[in-house]
Amino acid sequence: MQKKLIALAIAGLASAPVFAQSNVTVYGVVDATVESVQAKGGNAADIERRTRVTSNSSLIGFRGTEDLGNGLKALFQVESGFNADGSGTSTLATRDTFVGLTGGFGTVQLGKLTTFMRQAGAKVDFNPAATGIGFQAATYGTIGGIKTGVDERINNAVMYTSPNFSGFAAQLAYSAGENKLDRTAPAEDVNANAYQLAAAYENGPLYVSAGYALSKDPSAAANPGNGNFAGTFGLGGNASDKLKTARVAAKYTFPTNTSISALWDQTKYEADLSIASTEAKRTAWMVGAEQKFAGNQAVYLQYSRSQKIKEEVCVDGIGCADLDGKTQFAQWTLGYTYSLSKRTMVKAYYTRINNQRESNVDFYLSSIGGVRADQDPTGFGLGLRHTF
Numbered sequence: 001m002q003k004k005l006i007a008l009a010i011a012g013l014a015s016a017p018v019f020a021q022s023n024v025t026v027y028g029v030v031d032a033t034v035e036s037v038q039a040k041g042g043n044a045a046d047i048e049r050r051t052r053v054t055s056n057s058s059l060i061g062f063r064g065t066e067d068l069g070n071g072l073k074a075l076f077q078v079e080s081g082f083n084a085d086g087s088g089t090s091t092l093a094t095r096d097t098f099v100g101l102t103g104g105f106g107t108v109q110l111g112k113l114t115t116f117m118r119q120a121g122a123k124v125d126f127n128p129a130a131t132g133i134g135f136q137a138a139t140y141g142t143i144g145g146i147k148t149g150v151d152e153r154i155n156n157a158v159m160y161t162s163p164n165f166s167g168f169a170a171q172l173a174y175s176a177g178e179n180k181l182d183r184t185a186p187a188e189d190v191n192a193n194a195y196q197l198a199a200a201y202e203n204g205p206l207y208v209s210a211g212y213a214l215s216k217d218p219s220a221a222a223n224p225g226n227g228n229f230a231g232t233f234g235l236g237g238n239a240s241d242k243l244k245t246a247r248v249a250a251k252y253t254f255p256t257n258t259s260i261s262a263l264w265d266q267t268k269y270e271a272d273l274s275i276a277s278t279e280a281k282r283t284a285w286m287v288g289a290e291q292k293f294a295g296n297q298a299v300y301l302q303y304s305r306s307q308k309i310k311e312e313v314c315v316d317g318i319g320c321a322d323l324d325g326k327t328q329f330a331q332w333t334l335g336y337t338y339s340l341s342k343r344t345m346v347k348a349y350y351t352r353i354n355n356q357r358e359s360n361v362d363f364y365l366s367s368i369g370g371v372r373a374d375q376d377p378t379g380f381g382l383g384l385r386h387t388f
Contacts (some may be wrong), residue, residue: 065102
């Protein structure tokens with residue numbers, strides 16, 4: 001009798017909802033480096049060399065799918081970043097977190113998401129996982145010293161990705177700003193939201209991607225990476241503004257295990273006040289190369305440059321004037337990786353940003369802080385990366 005009860009209990013557990021999930025995966029990364037950084041040049045006091053231990057996009061995540069039948073699946077992911085160096089605090093779902101459906105029609109996701117356009121910057125960057133101070137987005141992911149948001153995850157997002165056709169896929173993403181506000185001047189209300197339309201091809205040794213992003217009222221948007229563009233370009237916080245970005249990226253790997261990559265990005269900022277308007281445009285590009293040796297070693301070098309901002313300001317009844325372009329700068333990174341196993345890697349790198357024309361750009365990730373006009377941030381590091 002007791003054996004029958006035990007068998008019934010096991011059968012009941014096996015049919016309970018907790019077992020309905022077809023698969024759940026726990027995964028993560030622990031990545032930490034010892035770095036030495038400084039910033040010198042210009043007329044300001046130097047930021048003296050300092051040593052620090054930096055966590056580079058360390059994370060833990062849970063993902064899974066459920067087979068709903070007829071080729072339809074539900075999918076979910078909860079991914080959180082944490083500080084492997086012990087500094088600061090960590091919260092849940094700070095990285096890609098979503099719920100969605102996938103099937104023959106493609107994939108629909110809702111949540112905090114990485115788009116094809118953001119992915120393009122990571123695909124062509126040879127820094128392991130496109131993280132750390134060597135990540136080149138300081139040049140192509142900012143305008144006027146403010147992050148454009150293209151290289152950040154988008155919040156409050158709905159995203160559709162088409163089925164994959166022999167390596168080709170298209171994607172449409174929408175981010176609801178969720179902060180519609182009345183504006184006193186001009187009369188148009190704030191309704192911050194953003195769209196991205198992109199396509200990517202990845203098959204064998206070739207990767208190519210192209211995309212366009214439009215952000216409305218980015219100075220008021222809640223999305224990460226956005227700041228007060230209107231204030232930066234001289235029209236004040238009440239300006240009605242837009243941010244437009246076009247990006248093309250490519251990467252090719254030769255049979256010799258030599259990879260080359262390139263990225264082109266053009267960002268335009270437009271703002272209108274009641275009696276004035278401004279337009280600022282910046283073009284940036286990046287090239288890189290990596291050579292792998294003996295299957296577990298690699299050396300890479302990449303260079304990126306942000307051209308000077310071309311800005312035009314127009315005032316009603318007076319006319320338009322071109323402002324002298326500033327904030328021109330470049331970054332280059334030299335790195336080495338050695339894979340101890342499929343999951344564990346040792347890495348070393350040196351990177352430098354050359355600020356010119358009164359620019360004061362800092363590293364895109366793990367910034368030094370307090371960089372002044374024409375100072376050049378530099379850093380080198382030695383680190384260990386483990387995935388699980």
